[in-house]
Amino acid sequence: QKEVxxxxxxxxxxxxxxxxxxxxxxxxxxQSFFWYRQYSGKSPELIMSIYSNGDKEDGRFTAQLxxxxxxxxxxxxxxxxxDSATYLCAVNTGFQKLVFGTGTRLLVSP
Amino acid sequence: DTAVSQTPKYLVTQMGNDKSIKCEQNLGHDTMYWYxxxxxxxxxxxxxxxxxxxxxxxxxxxxxxxxxxDKAHLNLHINSLELGDSAVYFCASSQDPDTRRDYGYTxxxxxxxxxx
Numbered sequence: 001q002k003e004v005x006x007x008x009x010x011x012x013x014x015x016x017x018x019x020x021x022x023x024x025x026x027x028x029x030x031q032s033f034f035w036y037r038q039y040s041g042k043s044p045e046l047i048m049s050i051y052s053n054g055d056k057e058d059g060r061f062t063a064q065l066x067x068x069x070x071x072x073x074x075x076x077x078x079x080x081x082x083d084s085a086t087y088l089c090a091v092n093t094g095f096q097k098l099v100f101g102t103g104t105r106l107l108v109s110p
Numbered sequence: 111d112t113a114v115s116q117t118p119k120y121l122v123t124q125m126g127n128d129k130s131i132k133c134e135q136n137l138g139h140d141t142m143y144w145y146x147x148x149x150x151x152x153x154x155x156x157x158x159x160x161x162x163x164x165x166x167x168x169x170x171x172x173x174x175x176x177x178x179x180d181k182a183h184l185n186l187h188i189n190s191l192e193l194g195d196s197a198v199y200f201c202a203s204s205q206d207p208d209t210r211r212d213y214g215y216t217x218x219x220x221x222x223x224x225x226x
Contacts, residue, residue, distance in 0.1 A: 034214045043200060043217040044153070086151060090214070097143070097166055098215060100153040 023089030133201030
């Protein structure tokens with residue numbers, strides 16, 4: 001079982017819709033969780049971090065964490081074509097390293 | 111000012127050669143990392159250093175040797191390059207993740223290594 005799992009996509013949504021990206025992780029001791037966005041040919045950039053159960057909102061982005069289900073999600077409201085990218089879920093399992101999922105490719109059509 | 115800078119951005123070299131990639135961060139972070147991103151875009155940690163001390167070595171072949179002269183620099187030297195080493199290598203830095211659990215990594219722009 002992979003440590004961090006994501007559906008590779010692509011996830012296609014129309015402009016203005018809500019995009020929902022999901023991630024599961026295997027290590028119950030994981031402490032904090034991150035969502036990164038990576039455009040093609042660019043480096044990952046941090047969008048959100050979350051470490052408490054529940055929702056955390058930042059602008060159009062909402063991260064959701066359920067530690068009992070070992071599940072993290074990212075909602076993007078009012079999706080824009082510029083949101084088209086690969087979204088990487090990352091988990092801090094301790095031991096000073098982030099473990100990344102393989103990413104979900106999001107396509108937002110005008 | 112670039113927060114995490116890597117050089118070179120592109121590296122094309124022949125099998126068997128030795129090459130180095132340099133990384134510098136000006137964020138005052140304690141911890142630096144090397145990640146490898148393969149053709150399927152999977153990011154996998156290779157090494158981490160905390161204040162010049164090696165913390166993680168993720169079963170990377172010993173042809174790869176990281177060196178951290180100070181906490182702002184982490185270089186990667188690769189001996190006897192192989193075709194399978196072709197990938198994008200990212201340097202990253204963070205505050206000590208054990209004390210700042212909500213603090214993510216800042217990545218450099220990456221070095222695309224092509225071994226021919």
